[in-house]
Amino acid sequence: MLRIAIQKSGRLSDDSIKLFKECGIQFDSSSSGKLKSISANFPAEFLFLRDDDIPGYVEDGVADLGIVGENVYTETGREVTVVHKLGFSKCRLSLAVPRGTQWNGVQDLQGRGIATSYPRILGNYLKENGVEADIHEISGSVEIAPSIGLADAVCDIVSSGSTLLSNGLKEVEVIYRSEAILIAAPNLSEEKALLLDKIMFRIKAVQAAQNHKYILLNCPAASVNEIMQYIPGMKAPTVLPLVTEGWVSLHSVINENDFWSNIEKIREAGAEGILIIPIEKMIR
Numbered sequence: 001m002l003r004i005a006i007q008k009s010g011r012l013s014d015d016s017i018k019l020f021k022e023c024g025i026q027f028d029s030s031s032s033g034k035l036k037s038i039s040a041n042f043p044a045e046f047l048f049l050r051d052d053d054i055p056g057y058v059e060d061g062v063a064d065l066g067i068v069g070e071n072v073y074t075e076t077g078r079e080v081t082v083v084h085k086l087g088f089s090k091c092r093l094s095l096a097v098p099r100g101t102q103w104n105g106v107q108d109l110q111g112r113g114i115a116t117s118y119p120r121i122l123g124n125y126l127k128e129n130g131v132e133a134d135i136h137e138i139s140g141s142v143e144i145a146p147s148i149g150l151a152d153a154v155c156d157i158v159s160s161g162s163t164l165l166s167n168g169l170k171e172v173e174v175i176y177r178s179e180a181i182l183i184a185a186p187n188l189s190e191e192k193a194l195l196l197d198k199i200m201f202r203i204k205a206v207q208a209a210q211n212h213k214y215i216l217l218n219c220p221a222a223s224v225n226e227i228m229q230y231i232p233g234m235k236a237p238t239v240l241p242l243v244t245e246g247w248v249s250l251h252s253v254i255n256e257n258d259f260w261s262n263i264e265k266i267r268e269a270g271a272e273g274i275l276i277i278p279i280e281k282m283i284r
């Protein structure tokens with residue numbers, strides 16, 4: 001049985017649970033006090049933990065897999081394998097200074113105090129840039145440090161930027177970008193590695209589906225070749241005759257990013273009645 005560590009409650013929890021459920025792995029994630037849950041239909045046990053503890057548990061083999069932010073993985077420096085990027089909980093680790101401060105670059109922080117919960121990532125960044133500063137490690141509410149005179153600058157996680165803004169700070173340098181990742185213990189047994197392969201197959205099918213849409217449209221039969229260039233589909237589009245003479249219905253799969261850039265060309269080529277439908281799973 002695979003033991004999978006996910007965050008008990010926080011910014012990673014809902015999307016981590018959703019990912020495994022979309023992979024068809026059922027488990028009880030409902031009761032808030034629960035620490036463990038065994039899947040009813042997959043050989044996996046879920047452990048609900050604080051995110052900071054997950055890389056350590058995975059390194060020690062207490063858990064075989066875990067989901068954490070890349071920021072936590074890099075900061076803890078644990079010897080685990082990064083298996084896959086998961087695309088959610090995206091954020092950045094940034095330097096910020098009081099709004100009125102003039103900013104010419106990171107060298108402005110030479111000899112200054114910086115408050116952060118990420119001393120390792122910040123320390124490496126300063127070293128790479130040849131800057132020596134005092135790093136004040138604090139575990140929370142980093143953004144208030146300048147206003148209480150604890151530090152001249154902060155290095156904190158930013159998502160929308162509103163926390164910095166409401167504390168009178170401005171973001172001046174992004175030093176690290178993060179998203180949720182799947183990590184694994186370094187030496188999985190053969191059986192566990194096979195289970196991980198199964199999970200990865202499912203995760204990739206879920207992720208591919210999220211980036212693609214099913215497209216249906218009507219067009220003159222003579223336009224099929226032109227329209228096909230923009231929506232080649234997984235192998236080739238399906239073409240079905242319409243009752244209207246000389247017209248067909250064309251079905252394909254389109255990458256969401258390509259949709260808006262190609263829609264005009266598809267219409268100019270004669271497409272009409274275009275429908276875009278979500279795909280639940282996609283296996284190439």
Ligand code: PRT
Nearest residue numbers: 010011050051052069089090091157158159160161162163
């Ligand atoms: O209790 P536990 O230790 O498990 O959770 P936690 O409180 O340490 O972590 P949590 O749930 O806040 O975040 C988990 C992970 O989500 C982080 O390690 C990041 O990888 C990721 N993430 C994504 C974020 C944010 N967005 C985020 N906005 N983590 C923290 N924040 C905080 C940030 O610290 C700051 O206080 O939100 C504030 C900034 O947000 P904006 O939107 O105002 O810029």
Ligand code: ZN
Nearest residue numbers: 050051052053
């Ligand atoms: Zn935490």
